[in-house]
Amino acid sequence: xxxxxxxxxxxxxxxxxxxxxxxxxxxxxxxxxxxxxxxxxxxxxxxxxxxxxxxxxxxxxxxxxxxxxxxxxxxxxxxxxxxxxxxxxxxxxxxxxxxxxxxxxxxxxxxxxxxxxxxxxxxxxx
Amino acid sequence: xxxxxxxxxxxxxxxxxxxxxxxxxxxxxxxxxxxxxxxxxxxxxxxxxxxxxxxxxxxxxxxxxxxxxxxxxxxxxxxxxxxxxxxxxxxxxxxxxxxxxxxxxxxxxxxxxxxxxxxxxxxxxxxxxxxxxxxxxxxxxxxxxxxxxxxxxxxxxxxxxxxxxxxxxxxxxxxxxxxxxxxxxxxxxxxxxxxxxxxxxxxxxxxxxxxxxxxxxxxxxxxxxxxxxxxxxxxxxxxxxxxxxxxxxxxxxxxxxxxxxxxxxxxxxxxxxxxxxxxxxxxxxxxxxxxxxxxxxxxxxxxxxxxxxxxxxxxxxxxxxxxxxxxxxxxxxxxxxxxxxxxxxxxxxxxxxxxxxxxxxxxxxxxxxxxxxxxxxxxxxxxxxxxxxxxxxxxxxxxxxxxxxxxxxxxxxxxxxxxxxxxxxxxxxxxxxxxxxxxxxxxxxxxxxxxxxxxxxxxxxxxxxxxxxxxxxxxxxxxxxxxxxxxxxxxxxxxxxxxxxxxxxxxxxxxxxxxxxxxxxxxxxxxxxxxxxxxxxxxxxxxxxxxxxxxxxxxxxxxxxxxxxxxxxxxxxxxxxxxxxxxxxxxxxxxxxxxxxxxxxxxxxxxxxxxxxxxxxxxxxxxxxxxxxxxxxxxxxxxxxxxxxxxxxxxxxxxxxxxxxxxxxxxxxxxxxxxxxxxxxxxxxxxxxxxxxxxxxxxxxxxxxxxxxxxxxxxxxxxxxxxxxxxxxxxxxxxxxxxxxxxxx
Numbered sequence: 001x002x003x004x005x006x007x008x009x010x011x012x013x014x015x016x017x018x019x020x021x022x023x024x025x026x027x028x029x030x031x032x033x034x035x036x037x038x039x040x041x042x043x044x045x046x047x048x049x050x051x052x053x054x055x056x057x058x059x060x061x062x063x064x065x066x067x068x069x070x071x072x073x074x075x076x077x078x079x080x081x082x083x084x085x086x087x088x089x090x091x092x093x094x095x096x097x098x099x100x101x102x103x104x105x106x107x108x109x110x111x112x113x114x115x116x117x118x119x120x121x122x123x124x125x126x
Numbered sequence: 127x128x129x130x131x132x133x134x135x136x137x138x139x140x141x142x143x144x145x146x147x148x149x150x151x152x153x154x155x156x157x158x159x160x161x162x163x164x165x166x167x168x169x170x171x172x173x174x175x176x177x178x179x180x181x182x183x184x185x186x187x188x189x190x191x192x193x194x195x196x197x198x199x200x201x202x203x204x205x206x207x208x209x210x211x212x213x214x215x216x217x218x219x220x221x222x223x224x225x226x227x228x229x230x231x232x233x234x235x236x237x238x239x240x241x242x243x244x245x246x247x248x249x250x251x252x253x254x255x256x257x258x259x260x261x262x263x264x265x266x267x268x269x270x271x272x273x274x275x276x277x278x279x280x281x282x283x284x285x286x287x288x289x290x291x292x293x294x295x296x297x298x299x300x301x302x303x304x305x306x307x308x309x310x311x312x313x314x315x316x317x318x319x320x321x322x323x324x325x326x327x328x329x330x331x332x333x334x335x336x337x338x339x340x341x342x343x344x345x346x347x348x349x350x351x352x353x354x355x356x357x358x359x360x361x362x363x364x365x366x367x368x369x370x371x372x373x374x375x376x377x378x379x380x381x382x383x384x385x386x387x388x389x390x391x392x393x394x395x396x397x398x399x400x401x402x403x404x405x406x407x408x409x410x411x412x413x414x415x416x417x418x419x420x421x422x423x424x425x426x427x428x429x430x431x432x433x434x435x436x437x438x439x440x441x442x443x444x445x446x447x448x449x450x451x452x453x454x455x456x457x458x459x460x461x462x463x464x465x466x467x468x469x470x471x472x473x474x475x476x477x478x479x480x481x482x483x484x485x486x487x488x489x490x491x492x493x494x495x496x497x498x499x500x501x502x503x504x505x506x507x508x509x510x511x512x513x514x515x516x517x518x519x520x521x522x523x524x525x526x527x528x529x530x531x532x533x534x535x536x537x538x539x540x541x542x543x544x545x546x547x548x549x550x551x552x553x554x555x556x557x558x559x560x561x562x563x564x565x566x567x568x569x570x571x572x573x574x575x576x577x578x579x580x581x582x583x584x585x586x587x588x589x590x591x592x593x594x595x596x597x598x599x600x601x602x603x604x605x606x607x608x609x610x611x612x613x614x615x616x617x618x619x620x621x622x623x624x625x626x627x628x629x630x631x632x633x634x635x636x637x638x639x640x641x642x643x644x645x646x647x648x649x650x651x652x653x654x655x656x657x658x659x660x661x662x663x664x665x666x667x668x669x670x671x672x673x674x675x676x677x678x679x680x681x682x683x684x685x686x687x688x689x690x691x692x693x694x695x696x697x698x699x700x701x702x703x704x705x706x707x708x709x710x711x712x713x714x715x716x717x718x719x720x721x722x723x724x725x726x727x728x729x730x731x732x733x734x735x736x737x738x739x740x741x742x743x744x745x746x747x748x749x750x751x752x753x754x755x756x757x758x759x760x761x762x763x764x765x766x767x768x769x770x771x772x773x774x775x776x777x778x779x780x781x782x783x784x785x786x787x788x789x790x791x792x793x794x795x796x797x798x799x800x801x802x803x804x805x806x807x808x809x810x811x812x813x814x815x816x817x818x819x820x821x822x823x824x825x826x827x828x829x830x831x832x833x834x835x836x837x838x839x840x841x842x843x844x845x846x847x848x849x850x851x852x853x854x855x856x857x858x859x860x861x862x863x864x865x866x867x868x869x870x871x
Binding site: 014015016017018020021024060061062086087088108109110 | 133137140141144174177178180181182184185187
């Protein structure tokens, strides 16, 4: 049984490979990836456009960092469900994101299982 | 359920592409940072790329790249915090270059061996090198500690004198500073001796327990129970701290509390992140509770910083196997031939006197098909195109490496990165350019002193400019060095038997300069390991010839050399417009690009001499290539031939070709015949106005699109005057004349 049932997903990562990887995982699990953003600026635009059920957010990106994207999103859409997916693992950044309202924080490298565990908890599924 | 293996393999290809792209970008950024070592923008960008490399490499278990990038990320992060580091340690840039070379090497090796992902001895040594560098930078901070200690001593000496004043807070400050220094010292002496206490509460056991557990997590030996035990210990620590905490320690303790509740509330996995989180917290707690020191300022990169950072254009791409495109193109090639068959059929119908509405429909459809196919072909060719940047991005690095090696100073200026080029040309063009650029730096540019003495800027310039032209691209590599020493080149050429003494007296400067492309010539007496061995430049000529390109040279002695490469774009297409010639009983194709003008003249106006044939045209004597003589074709009676074919008999006299829009009529299959009847022949004048060269034919049969098949057999490739063959609409196989080779004859 796939975990998802067509929930919309926005993937934000500056690496095309990472985006493709997350795309495969989400598609495989019955989610509907509606958009992919390669930097913080695109992320904000695409979020406004699609208002996705779930967003995965990288941190170190061109233009606007993920932490600032998160801050803007939380201000505008406090209920949005964001999973941080980054290789930044320093305690302060993790704390900062969780405090701001990120539902989950997964650190690269992640696999399908790790991503889906985080998604399950973030969306309170299953 | 997991993402399928096929997906993973595809992703892995993408990963390698991405790393390759990053390597190219890094090269350029490293060259840039060398010139401006304090540019916080470039520093951050380098940091970001190392960070991304680490992330994606971890994902694909490419441990060697991940580890090296991780360590380089640490290094860049230090530099990002303090941009005065690079000017102090210029060796770091060499270290970064070396790292990039290692990445490049790993990616190349991964191509043949997908298990080349672990750290080799060299990789471990390199990581050690980076760590040494990091330690060196940090030690500098230790020196700061030393001077601070001195300051404290001085201040303490002053204390008695300040007794009367309100100096309690000052005393405290000094005490704290002193304690901080004590911590640094203690850590050096052996961290395990330290006990942790805070306002009388001994926290050592909990801290030790947590450290033990963290070690287990790090070693991957932890059980779920260990996770719980760890959280329990952390909670105990938090509770005991909360009881005793004073204001200044509160924020850190609050943070730990927040962490604990957030982690349990969100049910985060006890994974590497948790381990790192608590490790960092513990480290701070240890510092905090052993002695009171200011917690190191938390560095969450600020908003202002990243917004101004690198704005790179993102191009969305899909990956298509090159072989698939080639297969596709081959099919299109076949389609083109088929559509020529349709054209030919249509022509035959009309000749047979069939002219119905149906035939006219057929003609229209067949013409539409031709157009569609050509459009299809064009768009596939565009898919094959990549930006020149694919080649160009490696040159700043190349120039830097060479000039460093031989003690010159050089700057690289590049324009035209986005000009498209066919992928199949890439390797040959790149190879040619590498030789030219190497020669420019190695032979062309003078050393800094010599340049200054000559009144030139100390630093030499190598300029690469790529310009798209209508049917070609033009790549110019120029330098502001000393130019070519033609006398030296000529002397060398004579020595090597390339030129005779006599020839050297009469050879033009341009031709003498072109000698550098002759194999076995070198102008440098002392061979360096770069380009002084006289090999290399001949490759330029070979590679360009292969694609029907031309090499131009502009030598300005003591001002520099400029080498131009012109590559026809049309040559990368496998179809060409061509005219069909009849010579005797044979039919040949001649690509239209050769043709500028066709004139019909009486056969006897061509004068045959011993050295060849000529004819007079608009007061110019033009040499004529007589294919019949050259190829030894049987001289069939033209009238007989004309009778057999039933020539249409119209004398077209003289006409000129515009930009290839002539022969609109010919498409209908009428051809230019009939000259034969009046015993006239056709003279085809080549493209260039001043060339005064032409080819003679008995008949022009028509113009059509041809699909060029290169000779596959070596025997055919050795044919002197042809460069391929094509299939005509009526099924005949026809040789394609190589106009360049013909004119050389």
